[in-house]
Amino acid sequence: MEEKSKESKYLPLDLPYLPQEIIFEILLRLPVKSLLKFRCVSKSWLYVLSTPLFNKAHVKFSLTNHNMSNYRVAAVTSISGLDTICNFYNIVSDNSFVTENCPPKSLSLSGRILGSCNGLICLNSDSFTLTLLNPCTRKFNVFIDTAVQYKGSGVGCSVSYGFGYDASVEDYKVVKIFSFNQIEDRYENMVKVYSLKAKCWKIIQGFNSGYINGKVAIFANGALHWEACLGDSWEIITYDLALERIEKMVLPNYEGRRIYWTLGVSRGYLIACCNYEPNRADIWVMKEYGVEKSWTKLVTISSHVDRWAHISPLFAAENSDEVLLKIDGELKLYNSRNRSFKRFKSFVSGDFCQVQVIAYFESLASPHI
């Protein structure tokens, strides 16, 4: 399957030491930058590295690789009224970042991050188009955004996005939810789904819910997840990309009025963060996907600063000793053993700007289907 007959004439005469299946296994374990470099080794290496089989295996391998150093962070910083910059960071050691991957110059990144999955990042570049970018290969794909016409007039509409991979048909999909306020906290939602393969948007069955707080969905287990609240009660709205179905998922039970939830995904697991006091938050992990009882508390975060900070979880280490968090506009690594925070240097932040952050991992995934 990996051998093409027309390529056999290029095979070297002296026999290489290792069969291609072992070369395949070794290459799987290399970072993307090295893989791009080693495309120059020979035609047979270029061939292996270009096959969808290898790309898929590489994504799968990266997904199960549990080190934080394999994670990358994409951050969009909007300086009010001025400009928006998109940066990509490698987490190289405990508290430093290297900005290694730069977006291609031809791409204008003036928008927001709408989601990430398999190493691809979905952004809205302007009001009319969306961009799918692989920051590692610097390949991108621009396609048209969508809008809706609503029957009622004068009703405000809030928008939530989601981006994920439908493995059943090997297609990337963007979901856009338009929420229209009905009475009090209740919303009527219209849903549109873009298929990268079909290159078009279609309307699917809408639903009613509370306020969808999550403007960007978390992709885990083939589904998208948004946190939503109805008064003081919170839940997760899920959209299964293969089944094309909206469902609800339960969060861990919390009493209290001013709580709010944020979601994340780490090492393939859905994680949720409950902010319940000005300086305290609990991080939970759903150990078995879809099983409500499997919500397990990983760590309680307590900070000395007595103010409400907006905490989102980006990564939780396997032993939950370390959790990478976005706290307001900053990125911090929380160590649960000594309850300390480490701020990441060289991370663009500041009071004057709004920062949007998403974690992803390196892959060779193509933004074109």
Added chain:
Amino acid sequence: MASSSSSSKTGLKKMLTLKSSDGDEFELEESIVIQCQTIKHMVEDGFSLIPLQNVDTKTLTKIIEYMKKHAEKTESNKEEIKNFNKEFVKGSFDDQFELVSAANYLHINGLMDLLCQSIADRINNKSVRAVREIFNISNDYTPDEEEKVRDEHKWAHEGGEFDESLD
């Protein structure tokens, strides 16, 4: 056969004999050897003397060393195993390639993963030229073709000097 007499001596422990391509025989407890999927299947089929035509004595000795150590794995000696693994992958590329081929043939998943990761880590910062030498691959690109492939991802070839050494 030698294996049958010793299996009665050790009583409960079932013994197996592995035979290298050089004809040397190694007697081992079954519990150690079944880490290896290929042998496990042969044991299930009733074999007790297992000839390994693709594995020479030198390589088999190393593999047995690995399997013995990993059979001792418990919750408390994780650090020890980690250090053992670190030492285990220190050999030359040629030795590593012999081992990885054997691990692949024998289907010892843990060893396969260990060796592939170690080889990947060692070539990560190597130059394209060094990698060709190490893997004994001849450059089948014309200069123009190679230039074209390089230009597609120019930045992957930038960012400091790459290691030209072959060890």
